[in-house]
Amino acid sequence: MTIETAIERLRKTLGPAIDTSDANRRLHGQNESYFPEILPNGVASPASTAEVAEIVRICADEACPIVPWGTGTSLEGNALAVRGGLTLDLSRMNKVLEVVPDDMIAVVQPGVTREALNTELRATGLFFPVDPGANASLGGMAATRASGTTAVRYGTMRENVLALEAVLADGRIVRTGSRAPKSAAGYDLTKLLVGSEGTLGILTELTLRLRGQPEAISAARAPFPTVGAAVDAVIQIIQMGIAVARIELVDRVAIDAFNRHFKTDMPLRPHLFLEFQGSPAGVAEQAETVREISAEHGAAAFDWATDAEERRALWKMRHNGFYAMKALFPGWGAVTTDVCVPISRLAEALATAEQDILASGLVGPIVGHVGDGNYHAALMVEPGNETQLATAKAVAARMAEKAIALGGTVTGEHGIGMGKMAYMAAEHGPGWQVMAELKRALDPGNILNPGKVVDLN
Amino acid sequence: MTIETAIERLRKTLGPAIDTSDANRRLHGQNESYFPEILPNGVASPASTAEVAEIVRICADEACPIVPWGTGTSLEGNALAVRGGLTLDLSRMNKVLEVVPDDMIAVVQPGVTREALNTELRATGLFFPVDPGANASLGGMAATRASGTTAVRYGTMRENVLALEAVLADGRIVRTGSRAPKSAAGYDLTKLLVGSEGTLGILTELTLRLRGQPEAISAARAPFPTVGAAVDAVIQIIQMGIAVARIELVDRVAIDAFNRHFKTDMPLRPHLFLEFQGSPAGVAEQAETVREISAEHGAAAFDWATDAEERRALWKMRHNGFYAMKALFPGWGAVTTDVCVPISRLAEALATAEQDILASGLVGPIVGHVGDGNYHAALMVEPGNETQLATAKAVAARMAEKAIALGGTVTGEHGIGMGKMAYMAAEHGPGWQVMAELKRALDPGNILNPGKVVDLN
Numbered sequence: 001m002t003i004e005t006a007i008e009r010l011r012k013t014l015g016p017a018i019d020t021s022d023a024n025r026r027l028h029g030q031n032e033s034y035f036p037e038i039l040p041n042g043v044a045s046p047a048s049t050a051e052v053a054e055i056v057r058i059c060a061d062e063a064c065p066i067v068p069w070g071t072g073t074s075l076e077g078n079a080l081a082v083r084g085g086l087t088l089d090l091s092r093m094n095k096v097l098e099v100v101p102d103d104m105i106a107v108v109q110p111g112v113t114r115e116a117l118n119t120e121l122r123a124t125g126l127f128f129p130v131d132p133g134a135n136a137s138l139g140g141m142a143a144t145r146a147s148g149t150t151a152v153r154y155g156t157m158r159e160n161v162l163a164l165e166a167v168l169a170d171g172r173i174v175r176t177g178s179r180a181p182k183s184a185a186g187y188d189l190t191k192l193l194v195g196s197e198g199t200l201g202i203l204t205e206l207t208l209r210l211r212g213q214p215e216a217i218s219a220a221r222a223p224f225p226t227v228g229a230a231v232d233a234v235i236q237i238i239q240m241g242i243a244v245a246r247i248e249l250v251d252r253v254a255i256d257a258f259n260r261h262f263k264t265d266m267p268l269r270p271h272l273f274l275e276f277q278g279s280p281a282g283v284a285e286q287a288e289t290v291r292e293i294s295a296e297h298g299a300a301a302f303d304w305a306t307d308a309e310e311r312r313a314l315w316k317m318r319h320n321g322f323y324a325m326k327a328l329f330p331g332w333g334a335v336t337t338d339v340c341v342p343i344s345r346l347a348e349a350l351a352t353a354e355q356d357i358l359a360s361g362l363v364g365p366i367v368g369h370v371g372d373g374n375y376h377a378a379l380m381v382e383p384g385n386e387t388q389l390a391t392a393k394a395v396a397a398r399m400a401e402k403a404i405a406l407g408g409t410v411t412g413e414h415g416i417g418m419g420k421m422a423y424m425a426a427e428h429g430p431g432w433q434v435m436a437e438l439k440r441a442l443d444p445g446n447i448l449n450p451g452k453v454v455d456l457n
Numbered sequence: 458m459t460i461e462t463a464i465e466r467l468r469k470t471l472g473p474a475i476d477t478s479d480a481n482r483r484l485h486g487q488n489e490s491y492f493p494e495i496l497p498n499g500v501a502s503p504a505s506t507a508e509v510a511e512i513v514r515i516c517a518d519e520a521c522p523i524v525p526w527g528t529g530t531s532l533e534g535n536a537l538a539v540r541g542g543l544t545l546d547l548s549r550m551n552k553v554l555e556v557v558p559d560d561m562i563a564v565v566q567p568g569v570t571r572e573a574l575n576t577e578l579r580a581t582g583l584f585f586p587v588d589p590g591a592n593a594s595l596g597g598m599a600a601t602r603a604s605g606t607t608a609v610r611y612g613t614m615r616e617n618v619l620a621l622e623a624v625l626a627d628g629r630i631v632r633t634g635s636r637a638p639k640s641a642a643g644y645d646l647t648k649l650l651v652g653s654e655g656t657l658g659i660l661t662e663l664t665l666r667l668r669g670q671p672e673a674i675s676a677a678r679a680p681f682p683t684v685g686a687a688v689d690a691v692i693q694i695i696q697m698g699i700a701v702a703r704i705e706l707v708d709r710v711a712i713d714a715f716n717r718h719f720k721t722d723m724p725l726r727p728h729l730f731l732e733f734q735g736s737p738a739g740v741a742e743q744a745e746t747v748r749e750i751s752a753e754h755g756a757a758a759f760d761w762a763t764d765a766e767e768r769r770a771l772w773k774m775r776h777n778g779f780y781a782m783k784a785l786f787p788g789w790g791a792v793t794t795d796v797c798v799p800i801s802r803l804a805e806a807l808a809t810a811e812q813d814i815l816a817s818g819l820v821g822p823i824v825g826h827v828g829d830g831n832y833h834a835a836l837m838v839e840p841g842n843e844t845q846l847a848t849a850k851a852v853a854a855r856m857a858e859k860a861i862a863l864g865g866t867v868t869g870e871h872g873i874g875m876g877k878m879a880y881m882a883a884e885h886g887p888g889w890q891v892m893a894e895l896k897r898a899l900d901p902g903n904i905l906n907p908g909k910v911v912d913l914n
Contacts, residue, residue: 100799100801101696102692102696102799102800102801103799103800103801104695104696105799144641145640145641145645146641147639147641151639155616156639158639158645158648159612159616168891172887173887174886174887174888174891175885175886175888176885176888178864178865178866178884179798179799179864179865180797180798180799180829180830180831180860180864180865180866180869181797181799181800181829181830181831182602182604182608182613182615182797182829182831182869182870183602183797183866183868183869184601184602184603184604184652184795184866184868184869184870184871184872184873185866185867185868185872185873185877185880185881185884185885186652186653186873186881186885186889186892186910186911187649187652187653187657187892187895187910188602188615188645188648188649188651188652189888189891189892191615191645191648191649192644192645192648192649192895194645195641195643195644195645196643196644200644211698212696212697212698214698235559238561239558239559239561239669240669241668241669241671241735243700278698279742281738281742282739282742285736285738285739338641340637340638340639340640341636341637342557342559342560342562342636342637342638343559343560343638344557344559344560372637372638372639373637373638374637374638374639403637407635407636407637408635408636408637409635409637409640409641409642410642411640411641411642412637412639412640412641413639413641414641415641415642416641416642416643420642424642424643427635427642428632428633428642428643429631429632430629430630430631431631431632431633431646432643434625434631434646434899435643435644435646437898437899438644438649438895438898438899440898441894441895441897441898442891442894442895453643453644454643
């Protein structure tokens with residue numbers, strides 16, 4: 001019962017789909033955050049659900065940890081093999097298996113990325129709306145319950161995964177949910193697996209909800225005098241039930257970084273970046289109402305991105321904000337935060353965070369999916385600067401504690417991974433122990449992404 | 458370790474909150490469907506979460522079953538004490554604890570009914586959208602993952618319960634979720650409890666998502682030449698992303714029953730009953746598009762319910778359809794079906810069902826939340842007529858099997874209760890066993906609503 005025996009047995013069964021080369025192990029030991037490199041003992045690249053089940057059975061037999069891997073774009077070390085073992089790279093399972101336009105669903109393998117799916121859907125008039133920025137795999141997005149800029153309108157992966165196929169810790173293949181839009185038939189295993197970060201099962205097939213491509217889209221950006229004024233406008237917009245497709249806060253520090261990296265000249269003020277989708281008349285009505293609300297809250301302008309190209313440029317800037325920061329500080333890492341609070345407490349939470357970052361001396365722009373109460377600071381850290389790392393972690397910790405105190409969560413969309421384990425007891429209370437009981441029931445040997453989400457001690 | 462000892466101990470601790478009178482036991486042994494009377498040994502009426510926890514601890518000690526009870530309006534015998542024990546009537550826990558307009562949430566005790574909540578919300582400009590017809594308790598609605606006419610626009614209880622407090626089988630009180638609109642912090646215990654029918658925990662507090670009362674509402678009914686034509690119109694409406702607030706199919710048999718009971722003179726054809734909600738311009742645009750689509754699919758008319766009173770009359774008719782049928786057949790019971798299929802298969806499923814009911818000789822009107830692929834037949838059964846009951850059950854069984862074959866579910870919104878247990882293995886495959894494993898982990902003594910949802914043998 002060792003990892004080495006597991007890998008030997010897997011090699012015999014699966015041949016070249018098991019790779020223990022240093023190059024491949026290092027590729028799967030990286031992360032986009034500040035966590036140090038952690039190498040798995042080997043990398044498996046299965047091509048089918050049957051192969052995944054075979055791998056899991058052997059690993060269960062040998063008590064070898066298995067860590068699922070999509071594109072490696074997670075930000076909390078979610079896919080790092082902290083207890084060694086096998087990284088299960090699902091990128092070869094990248095087929096769109098079926099699109100049913102009448103049901104507005106797509107069935108995909110877990111390695112399909114969201115951009116690949118949307119490319120394939122282009123001719124159908126449908127699209128998959130969840131957009132975390134990175135071109136993540138849909139399996140990874142489901143596993144971390146990802147969301148992003150469009151969640152305010154279309155929901156997160158929680159709302160957009162209709163059914164799953166998964167391989168459990170003993171190699172059983174189960175199907176959860178159905179193609180019916182809703183069901184009251186027992187425990188919602190789909191929603192239990194979404195967000196479980198590979199600790200309860202390995203997602204091998206996803207049935208996703210699609211939406212009709214909107215007839216009309218328009219986007220705008222508006223500078224506000226303060227973050228508080230912008231948030232007050234957002235609260236009013238949400239309360240009026242205006243179904244904005246995106247409503248993003250970009251703070252002054254982030255605007256400065258964007259201006260420098262993207263060569264823009266936006267005023268150095270907190271901004272809202274907005275998008276409206278719908279019928280031409282609906283979009284016009286929404287946009288005008290939002291413009292009025294923004295003006296009432298002191299927005300100095302409301303600059304339209306009139307054509308598709310300008311719109312793409314706006315969202316490219318927002319989506320690549322994190323990479324833009326990293327480009328301004330080449331080689332630096334970032335402690336990223338991901339708190340999400342009730343929208344009524346958002347202004348208070350943001351003001352506290354901004355002051356704390358300012359006082360810390362760190363560079364830490366804030367961007368946020370403010371329609372959901374979710375925002376991120378990217379606290380830039382120079383490699384090897386332990387004092388700076390400690391300062392960044394302390395600022396991040398205070399943001400997390402504040403979010404819990406305000407009735408929120410320490411992670412709106414990045415998941416727990418390695419970075420948020422320390423807050424689970426405070427956030428969930430006795431509920432965290434219940435999660436451990438569920439994990440023990442479904443993975444008694446603790447082989448699926450051990451060390452993540454729950455504490456089994 | 459007996460039920461009797463449990464009740465003696467409870468009486469000492471809780472006094473008059475424990476009642477073993479025949480009258481009260483019979484009140485809690487009834488159901489709105491065809492199931493025979495099943496009496497619990499006693500009825501507990503706790504006034505607080507602490508009392509619920511105390512009751513659960515004693516019952517756990519004595520291996521006494523506990524069956525939570527809201528208003529008794531469930532249709533599958535979900536709240537019947539099939540293994541005896543204690544019915545836990547939560548109707549005394551009926552306080553709206555908090556309404557936070559800025560966050561658009563309400564915190565309620567489980568015994569609050571949806572109408573009571575909406576009455577309390579009237580002055581806030583907000584409302585709770587889930588509407589199963591019956592004035593059910595919100596705890597019961599969450600426990601059965603209820604939905605109803607508005608789910609096509611606003612989602613089911615799954616989408617509208619943000620956080621819970623629950624008492625587990627060992628008396629532990631846990632809180633799940635938070636007030637943040639979204640979270641990626643671990644297993645979604647809220648969604649696991651929603652739809653668990655009291656088998657994993659007793660819901661003692663619910664945090665619910667509210668919506669802004671729409672500025673404008675309009676409703677209409679349209680007769681179609683065939684059910685298939687109506688369904689084709691629905692598919693096109695949904696695909697165009699038109700956010701209709703309600704879109705209900707009422708078949709010819711149901712129209713006939715409505716005409717007789719409500720003294721209306723609707724044409725004897727399948728109808729769609731529709732509602733639009735939003736801004737005045739948005740509602741007008743939606744309604745005109747839907748009218749055009751309906752006309753293209755052969756709708757002979759599009760009759761507006763212009764004012765609030767006509768609208769209320771329309772939905773009262775739809776909501777009381779089940780009671781109307783029972784009034785036309787006084788004293789009869791009904792085998793109700795609740796299948797939900799992918800919308801692309803809806804026309805086929807409905808045609809098969811209609812033919813089967815016709816061939817059976819039963820009276821069985823069909824109404825449906827067709828935007829969700831969900832529909833109900835009420836197969837009327839004379840008391841004591843065992844042949845008729847067997848026929849009705851056979852028709853219902855064929856509908857359920859057909860739904861599974863078409864990729865759907867045997868219950869869109871009523872839950873499993875006693876009526877749908879027989880289909881769980883076929884619908885879920887190995888997933889049903891996984892549900893049993895979760896139940897064993899959280900309720901090893903099987904005291905919470907035993908005999909429902911899962912099979913522990």
